Amino acid sequence: MFEVSGLDVYYGESYIIRNVSLSLPEKGTLAVMGRNGMGKTTLLKALIGMLPARSGSIRLGGVDLTRLASYARVKAGVAFVPQGRMIFPMLNVQENIMTGLEYSSSKSIPSYIYRFFPVLQEMKGRRGGNLSGGQQQMLAIARALVTDPKVLILDEPTEGIQPSIIKEIARTLNDLKRELGFSILVSEQVLSFAMEVADQFIVLDRGRIVHEEAKESLNIQRVKSFLTV
Amino acid sequence: MNFSIAVMQAFDGLSLFSVLLLMALGLAIIFGLMGVINMAHGELMTLGAYMTYLTASGFEKYAPNLMGIYILVAIPVAFLASFALGYALERLFVQWFYRRPLDTLLATWGLSLILQQAYRTIFGSGEVSVPLPSWLNGPWNLNSTIQIPLNRVFIIALAAGVTLGVYVLLNRTRSGLRIRAVTQNRAMSAAVGINTRKVDALTFALGSGLAGIAGCVFTMIGSTNPGTGQLYIVNAFIVVVFGGVQSLMGTVLSAFSIAQSQSWLEYFMSGSMAKMTMLAIVIVVLYFKPSGLFTTRVRS
Ligand SMILES: Nc1ncnc2c1ncn2[C@@H]1O[C@H](COP(=O)(O)OP(=O)(O)OP(=O)(O)O)[C@@H](O)[C@H]1O
Numbered sequence: 140m141f142e143v144s145g146l147d148v149y150y151g152e153s154y155i156i157r158n159v160s161l162s163l164p165e166k167g168t169l170a171v172m173g174r175n176g177m178g179k180t181t182l183l184k185a186l187i188g189m190l191p192a193r194s195g196s197i198r199l200g201g202v203d204l205t206r207l208a209s210y211a212r213v214k215a216g217v218a219f220v221p222q223g224r225m226i227f228p229m230l231n232v233q234e235n236i237m238t239g240l241e242y243s244s245s246k247s248i249p250s251y252i253y254r255f256f257p258v259l260q261e262m263k264g265r266r267g268g269n270l271s272g273g274q275q276q277m278l279a280i281a282r283a284l285v286t287d288p289k290v291l292i293l294d295e296p297t298e299g300i301q302p303s304i305i306k307e308i309a310r311t312l313n314d315l316k317r318e319l320g321f322s323i324l325v326s327e328q329v330l331s332f333a334m335e336v337a338d339q340f341i342v343l344d345r346g347r348i349v350h351e352e353a354k355e356s357l358n359i360q361r362v363k364s365f366l367t368v
Numbered sequence: 369m370n371f372s373i374a375v376m377q378a379f380d381g382l383s384l385f386s387v388l389l390l391m392a393l394g395l396a397i398i399f400g401l402m403g404v405i406n407m408a409h410g411e412l413m414t415l416g417a418y419m420t421y422l423t424a425s426g427f428e429k430y431a432p433n434l435m436g437i438y439i440l441v442a443i444p445v446a447f448l449a450s451f452a453l454g455y456a457l458e459r460l461f462v463q464w465f466y467r468r469p470l471d472t473l474l475a476t477w478g479l480s481l482i483l484q485q486a487y488r489t490i491f492g493s494g495e496v497s498v499p500l501p502s503w504l505n506g507p508w509n510l511n512s513t514i515q516i517p518l519n520r521v522f523i524i525a526l527a528a529g530v531t532l533g534v535y536v537l538l539n540r541t542r543s544g545l546r547i548r549a550v551t552q553n554r555a556m557s558a559a560v561g562i563n564t565r566k567v568d569a570l571t572f573a574l575g576s577g578l579a580g581i582a583g584c585v586f587t588m589i590g591s592t593n594p595g596t597g598q599l600y601i602v603n604a605f606i607v608v609v610f611g612g613v614q615s616l617m618g619t620v621l622s623a624f625s626i627a628q629s630q631s632w633l634e635y636f637m638s639g640s641m642a643k644m645t646m647l648a649i650v651i652v653v654l655y656f657k658p659s660g661l662f663t664t665r666v667r668s
């Protein structure tokens with residue numbers, strides 16, 4: 140359903156993402172593993188259109204997204220939860236979520252959001268910038284979800300978040316996915332979190348895919364060796 | 369100093385505040401969008417002033433008996449003309465510079481020179497002025513010693529109305545939410561689905577339209593020539609930089625403190641000394657608080 144093929148991404152003259160191809164089926168979850176600086180963020184930003192692809196293609200359900208602006212990709216069904224959350228610090232929680240309602244059928248926040256993230260309802264009127272890291276993460280996920288995505292892209296959602304909240308985020312993501320039926324593409328360094336949510340794994344090393352495996356046959360030691368320096 | 373003088377002095381500050389606020393509102397909105405000052409803002413104000421002049425001339429010629437209300441027509445005309453010019457400038461010109469603050473500064477400065485020259489060609493280099501409608505002429509006598517000029521009362525009411533309108537637009541509407549999101553983080557706004565190109569153009573046009581209204585007000589306190597914008601722009605810059613860009617409230621408070629202190633200082637010293645003192649205070653404040661005096665702090 141979501142198909143990336145032969146993707147090359149550059150920062151100026153430095154060649155970062157090298158010929159990456161991947162495929163994400165409907166309701167599938169793919170984890171992109173890799174150490175710091177291996178190109179996870181660069182890859183995901185290129186998928187949402189925050190960075191241009193030099194060559195290759197990105198397609199969703201047969202629609203070519205490769206040359207579209209970010210907002211057009213969101214309209215087509217891609218949603219993005221960036222590394223560092225990037226919520227709008229001066230907007231309150233409710234307004235932050237509402238920024239994602241641009242193309243959705245309802246103009247108000249769907250009720251499932253507060254059902255899954257009750258803390259966001261409590262903090263409705265608080266400025267986004269004053270939430271804790273974990274709360275900001277939930278807010279960023281909520282903001283992405285209200286766009287009604289077919290593919291939800293998350294960049295290191297566990298970064299800087301305490302272990303108990305990490306578990307909670309994994310559980311919530313799985314429940315949301317079951318209820319709403321989207322696919323997930325998530326980058327991670329925390330293997331335990333990835334194991335909770337993903338059914339497919341790829342490992343990125345210096346911008347190339349060096350390993351690709353389904354969860355059933357995953358050799359955990361092998362993946363771990365890619366993640367440790 | 370007796371009570372009457374104090375009232376009139378305070379009122380003087382209030383009307384200066386209104387003029388400063390009208391000039392700075394649009395500039396602050398565009399500052400938030402581009403991250404730098406729009407050097408052509410003065411010329412957008414000048415356009416509003418010329419549009420008011422054209423409207424008044426039109427009324428004089430075709431509907432002299434309606435001369436009393438031309439100003440009420442001139443305000444929307446000035447807004448729409450500057451809005452349209454702002455929209456065109458953004459689409460053709462400014463949109464290519466967003467990520468390059470220094471280039472934006474130079475480019476809009478160049479634009480300002482081009483526009484001044486265009487006004488010189490179209491309207492001539494002399495002064496033009498409009499008659500004040502009779503109902504705005506003369507003072508409003510509160511009692512035998514307190515007199516307040518009516519046109520100042522009108523300007524204050526207009527500034528209050530425009531500020532309220534901008535507040536409602538920014539904080540209570542979907543378009544306003546888009547503007548605030550794009551102003552905070554353009555790339556992220558696009559990544560949640562906001563059509564940033566559209567929002568950029570509309571925001572720039574809105575700020576320009578507000579400049580047009582300010583220009584309309586200039587015609588009530590002075591005459592207009594191609595360089596009029598330059599005369600007022602520095603004050604608007606100071607208000608915006610002093611207030612910080614994060615909120616409308618910052619601009620309002622900044623305009624208020626600058627206007628009141630300037631008008632009170634002018635009471636105690638000469639006009640230019642007052643201006644100098646004001647500038648010195650602003651510089652000292654900005655040295656210690658470079659992002660402006662009225663900024664809201666959040667954890668991240
Ligand atoms: N703006 C930039 N300009 C130039 N090079 C960059 C830029 N951002 C990242 N890079 C380089 O691109 C490479 C990949 O960076 P990227 O941020 O994609 O890594 P990552 O896998 O997301 O790392 P982390 O786990 O630390 O987030 C790194 O070598 C980095 O130095």
Ligand SMILES: [Mg+2]
Nearest residue numbers: 179180222295
């Ligand atoms: Mg990263």
